[in-house]
Amino acid sequence: MNHTYPGAKWIMLAGGLMTASAASEAAVITTTFNDVVLDNMSKFLVFNVVERTAGIQDSKNSSGGGTFNIYIDRVKPYISGGAADGIMSEFGSPIQALRLDEGDIVGPSDPSFRYDSAPRIQNWTSDNPTGYLGLMFKVDGETHYGWALITETGTDQYELHSVAYEDIAGQSITIGAVPEPSSIALMALSAGSVAAFELRRRRRKSREAVAGKAAA
Numbered sequence: 001m002n003h004t005y006p007g008a009k010w011i012m013l014a015g016g017l018m019t020a021s022a023a024s025e026a027a028v029i030t031t032t033f034n035d036v037v038l039d040n041m042s043k044f045l046v047f048n049v050v051e052r053t054a055g056i057q058d059s060k061n062s063s064g065g066g067t068f069n070i071y072i073d074r075v076k077p078y079i080s081g082g083a084a085d086g087i088m089s090e091f092g093s094p095i096q097a098l099r100l101d102e103g104d105i106v107g108p109s110d111p112s113f114r115y116d117s118a119p120r121i122q123n124w125t126s127d128n129p130t131g132y133l134g135l136m137f138k139v140d141g142e143t144h145y146g147w148a149l150i151t152e153t154g155t156d157q158y159e160l161h162s163v164a165y166e167d168i169a170g171q172s173i174t175i176g177a178v179p180e181p182s183s184i185a186l187m188a189l190s191a192g193s194v195a196a197f198e199l200r201r202r203r204r205k206s207r208e209a210v211a212g213k214a215a216a
Helices: 181-215
Strands: 010-013 015-021 028-038 044-047 054-056 066-075 076-080 086-088 114-116 128-141 142-154 157-166
Touching: 028 044, 028 054, 028 066, 044 157, 066 128, 128 157
Parallel strands: none
Antiparallel strands: 010 015, 028 157, 044 054, 044 066, 066 076, 086 114, 086 128, 128 142, 142 157
16 A cells, blocks of 8 residues: 655735645655564565565665665575665674664764665664665666665564655755644635635636627
């Protein structure tokens, strides 16, 4: 099941505000998956954040552009991206993917972490097995940020629940962020203003057309 959630972004139109369309101006694109579980050490859980697809495959996909792989290698779980992609990770040996929570921000790197192309997933615990992964990837040469929500369902078993990304290049994304009630109200008010403007514009064009025929 797929869902598209436009973020709290706005564009100006004829003196009024309107929400950006999900297709062209949306901020955060979120996709929810059902029953995508990796439970075989010889398989790969492959998902693409932009294409909004996920499934179990026989081989790794390193094509980039928002494609990531969760897999088990020598009894260790990993997640990997393409050559220009990375997962928010902490320094160390081995390098491990950061376990993020709702409200954390995924964006341009600071000295406290890095985006690694294939870190281990080893900081999940049995008492708190669900968490977020921070993602960075390139589309048409531009960097985007996103996240993936996964659960360690058992030993060497992982389930992918949902993914999201910020479709404005270079823009940070807040995990789990939704518009505040005041923003939702403003969205409704703005949509009404745009509808009223459009109605007035159509009526004016109609009157001008009638006047033109009468003059002829």
